[in-house]
Amino acid sequence: MTFLNTADWQGRIFSGGWAKGSGEPYDSVEPATGKTLGRVGAATPDDLDRAVAHAVRAQRAWAALPYVDRAQVLRRAAALFERHQAEIAEWVVRESGALRPFAELQTSHGSAEECYEASALAAAPFGEVLRSVEDRLSFSRRRPVGVVGVISPFNAPLVLAMRAVAPALALGNAVVLKPDPRTSICGGVIIARVFEEAGLPEGVLHVLPGGTDVGAALVDDPRVPVIAFTGSTRAGKAIATAAAQRLKRVHLELGGNSALIVLDDADLDKAVSAGAFGSFHHSGQICMASSRHLVHASIAEEYTARLAERADAAPVGDPMKGEVFLGPMIDQHQLQATHAIVSATLAAGARLAAGGTHEDLFYRPTVLAEVPLTARAYAEEIFGPVAPVVAFNDLDEAARLAADTEYGLSLGILTRDIGKGLALADRIPTGLVHINDQTVNDEATVPFGGVGDSGNGSRHGGIVPNLEAFTEQQWVTVRSEIPAYPF
Known part of the structure; x- marks a missing residue:
């Protein structure tokens, strides 16, 4: 039995x-x-x-x-x-x-x-x-x-x-x-x-x-x-x-619209791996997902290209059959809501670097480059496997962009300078902060919750x-x- x-x-x-x-x-x-x-x-x-x-x-x-x-x-x-x-x-x-x-x-x-x-x-x-x-x-x-x-x-x-x-x-x-x-x-x-x-x-x-x-x-x-x-x-x-x-x-x-900030001194390969996990884990159906990748302008193009390579290489399929990185989305409603955000963002001027397609409930991990700040993928919670990338030029702009949301659940900052990362975090309203990690983290022993619309x-x-x-x-x-x- x-x-x-x-x-x-x-x-x-x-x-x-x-x-x-x-x-x-x-x-x-x-x-x-x-x-x-x-x-x-x-x-x-x-x-x-x-x-x-x-x-x-x-x-x-x-x-x-x-x-x-x-x-x-x-x-x-x-x-x-x-x-x-x-x-x-x-x-x-x-x-x-x-x-x-x-x-x-x-x-x-x-x-x-x-x-x-x-x-x-x-x-x-x-x-x-x-x-x-x-x-x-x-x-x-x-x-x-x-x-x-x-x-x-x-x-x-x-x-x-x-x-x-x-x-x-x-x-x-x-x-x-x-x-x-x-x-x-x-x-x-x-x-x-x-x-x-x-x-x-x-x-x-x-x-x-x-x-x-x-x-x-x-x-x-x-x-x-x-x-x-x-x-x-x-x-x-x-x-x-x-x-x-x-x-x-x-x-x-x-919900959340959490930012992952990648500073110019970050280990780029590790940053891309963390960013992929933060956006694509469980097909992005996580409130803490890395919903906006804010990347220093000096490395944004290379970061986007490497992230797209990982997205294209990620196997998607039935998790009961073999090794896959992404399983299905929960239902057609959730899949169509995600696809509508991607389509609207592309129509607003973003560039599709990877993904954007689906078969049945299996949505390909998607990378959006050059995303306008008015586009839906930047302004809204996606709840799908989508990584919008936006470039910034200095810490002031990074702080402004990260705080430019009604949500305030989680924040990730990737940098070799811990002090700089902590100082930047102080400028961004959020319930959770992770220096040198992506945004999806939780333990039974920690206080968990967000501010604002989170x-x-x-x-x-x-x-x-x-x-x-x-x-x-x-x-x-x-x-x-x-x-x-x-x-």
């Missing part, structure tokens, strides 16, 4: 165990082949209402457990991710189109590490003694928020859900997870199975694949005080607007951001006896 035995979950949602959802089950489709991987159970707003009611009840008992008991569940979950890495990674490869190394990273390194870090979070100090002018003991303590709603994306569906699910559970909350419908098996069913096997009490986690109506109901439900959302800026703004009507907290990790700051990773995200601070005072008042 496999870990993900289809007889357990096909056509079902996970809410108080595996149950039939009120929605019509749908096919999960492998983007590389178009084959059906399985029938996914679908939830409706009515299912969401029942799930939240169940989660509210279950959360009280879960939060009342000793922290060591919660930590043990998270450690068992981590061990399950490690033990079943091969099987889980295959589902990630097939359903999301990821290459196997990226799928394995999401499993053993990503999700397992999220659980291990969360298990330690359960034992973190959760309050402090405060000074008071009164004769009393005064202290603060952190309490779980109650029920956390998690809405996760398709591009790295397992780890981007787990980075919210794991710490929220560890801190004593219940979780209602709505995965992206396109990746509900690897971003939902797997998580449900792991925590079911790890001994999480029934009702503490609910996994509800469904449409936007289910997500809207989750955001609107007054019993869910915190929403953790990873996805597009457009959707994130809509969620923030709706959540504001309920005065609930939202943790938004949104989100509302660091809301994931590390002790402090997770405590801030998934707990409320409560002030408590204790006196030895009731004081006398003048009434």
Whole structure:
């Protein structure tokens, strides 16, 4: 019997165990082949209402457990991710189109590490003694928020859900997870199975694949005080607007238009390799992707030529069959959106140095040279395997170009002069900075998040951001006896 035995979950949602959802089950489709991987159970707003009611009840008992008991569940979950890495990674490869190394990273390194870090979070100090002018003991303590709603994306569906699910559970909350419908098996069913096997009490986690109506109901439900959302800026703004009507907290990790700045003293061959990875990894379907290559004018032509050579040489195909550098894009909508940006940018005057074509859902890695600053590939998030190159003449121009965006997620600066790189980074608003690396980086132990249209700051990773995200601070005072008042 496999870990993900289809007889357990096909056509079902996970809410108080595996149950039939009120929605019509749908096919999960492998983007590389178009084959059906399985029938996914679908939830409706009515299912969401029942799930939240169940989660509210279950959360009280879960939060009342000793922290060591919660930590043990998270450690068992981590061990399950490690033990079943091969099987889980295959589902990630097939359903999301990821290459196997990226799928394995999401499993053993990503999700397992999220659980291990969360298990330690359960034992973190959760309050402090405060000074008071009164004769009393005064202290603060952190309490779980109650029920956390998690809405996760398709591009790295397992780890981007787990980075919210794991710490929220560890801190004593219940979780209602709505995965992206396109990746509900690897971003939902797997998580449900792991925590079911790890001994999480029934009702503490609910996994509800469904449409936007289910997500809207989750955001609107007054019993869910915190929403953790990873996805597009457009959707994130809509969620923030709706959540504001309920005065609930939202943790938004949104899109990006991140710059990779290549200074004239950089090792050119290594810079080209880093730039190719930053733009083409997972077919560019990463919020932190190197979306704009800002290259010193003295090396821009050679950089572009070498980048185009790597793009032309990169094998593209089904990641389940042989060694490829790029797999498929998730669906026709995403592919056509990418191709429209490339076509519009070429029409605006850019030069096609490599790529720009596709077969089925396999889009060739694309390099655009001499990109006008008004072109779509420069001004917008692409979310496809496209590397627009723009030349700059000095550090002032590099800083101005890099900051010339509404986004602020990640920044890469390639230079032999570390001090120069750090000084340049100080001039560019961004949530993440990587000197001598491309823009795609993440670890379970670090504060992660962007500014501007990339989100509302660091809301994931590390002790402090997770405590801030998934707990409320409560002030408590204790006196030895009731004081006398003048009434």
